[in-house]
Amino acid sequence: xxxxxxxxxxxxxxxxxxxxxxxxxxxxxxxxxxxxxxxxxxxxxxxxxxxxxxxxxxxxxxxxxxxxxxxxxxxxxxxxxxxxxxxxxxxxxxxxxxxxxxxxxxxxxxxxxxxxxxxxxxxxxxxxxxxxxxxxxxxxxxxxxxxxxxxxxxxxxxxxxxxxxxxxxxxxxxxxxxxxxxxxxxxxxxx
Numbered sequence: 109x110x111x112x113x114x115x116x117x118x119x120x121x122x123x124x125x126x127x128x129x130x131x132x133x134x135x136x137x138x139x140x141x142x143x144x145x146x147x148x149x150x151x152x153x154x155x156x157x158x159x160x161x162x163x164x165x166x167x168x169x170x171x172x173x174x175x176x177x178x179x180x181x182x183x184x185x186x187x188x189x190x191x192x193x194x195x196x197x198x199x200x201x202x203x204x205x206x207x208x209x210x211x212x213x214x215x216x217x218x219x220x221x222x223x224x225x226x227x228x229x230x231x232x233x234x235x236x237x238x239x240x241x242x243x244x245x246x247x248x249x250x251x252x253x254x255x256x257x258x259x260x261x262x263x264x265x266x267x268x269x270x271x272x273x274x275x276x277x278x279x280x281x282x283x284x285x286x287x288x289x290x291x292x293x294x295x296x297x298x299x
Contacts, residue, residue: 135174142201142225145241149226153234160296166244167251167259175252186212189253193246194219201225202242208274215254217277219246224273227266236293237262239273243294250277259283261290 124131130138152158175193178184184192190210197205203225208218221227221239230238239262247260261283264274276283284291 133174134177142229145226146229149230149238149240150233152240153236153238156293156296159240159294162240163244163247163294166241167248170245170248171251172248175249178252184253186253186255189249190217193249193253197221197242197246203273212254215250215256215258215277215279216282217250217275219275219277221273221275222266222271224266227273230267231269232267234267236268237265237273237290238267239265239275240294243275246275247277259291259295261287261294263287263290 123133129136148162152162178189178192187210190207194205194207197203202221204222206220206222208220210217221242224239224242226239226242243260243262247258250258250260257279258277259280260275260277262273262275264270264272266273276287278286280291280295283295
């Protein structure tokens with residue numbers, strides 16, 4: 109599935125490699141070792157204010173730049189947009205990403221990631237879910253796909269011994285009703 113997206117991007121000249129630059133769909137991208145993220149996450153993981161800052165920065169970047177440009181360029185339906193983001197996440201090395209639920213009418217989803225590069229490297233080194241960057245990126249993609257404001261919390265994490273990382277997408281109000289402790293720690297919000 110992810111290889112198919114890579115091939116499509118290459119064939120349509122939407123993925124370009126030039127000297128010192130990688131361009132994907134008109135956006136400059138980089139390839140960095142996953143350990144860069146893990147070092148960063150270890151420094152912030154027990155600081156909800158910093159976790160919230162990182163999450164919202166990743167969400168904003170995806171929502172305002174990358175996802176918006178994709179939406180304008182391709183005019184995807186919600187389902188196509190969601191599936192495209194899943195393929196992109198896997199192609200980018202974020203693990204095996206799957207929807208367990210995806211309700212476009214309610215703007216909710218449950219997403220799993222197996223073999224998350226951050227969670228796998230941080231197994232036993234953190235005390236709370238740690239996929240804040242990818243969570244923010246997926247939340248920004250979800251806002252674009254659903255065309256409404258949503259947030260995301262990680263309710264299960266491989267770093268804490270779970271089989272897969274599991275994320276819930278919903279409005280911050282609904283997330284706060286279901287997972288108030290996680291919202292306070294991961295979104296740094298209390299409603």
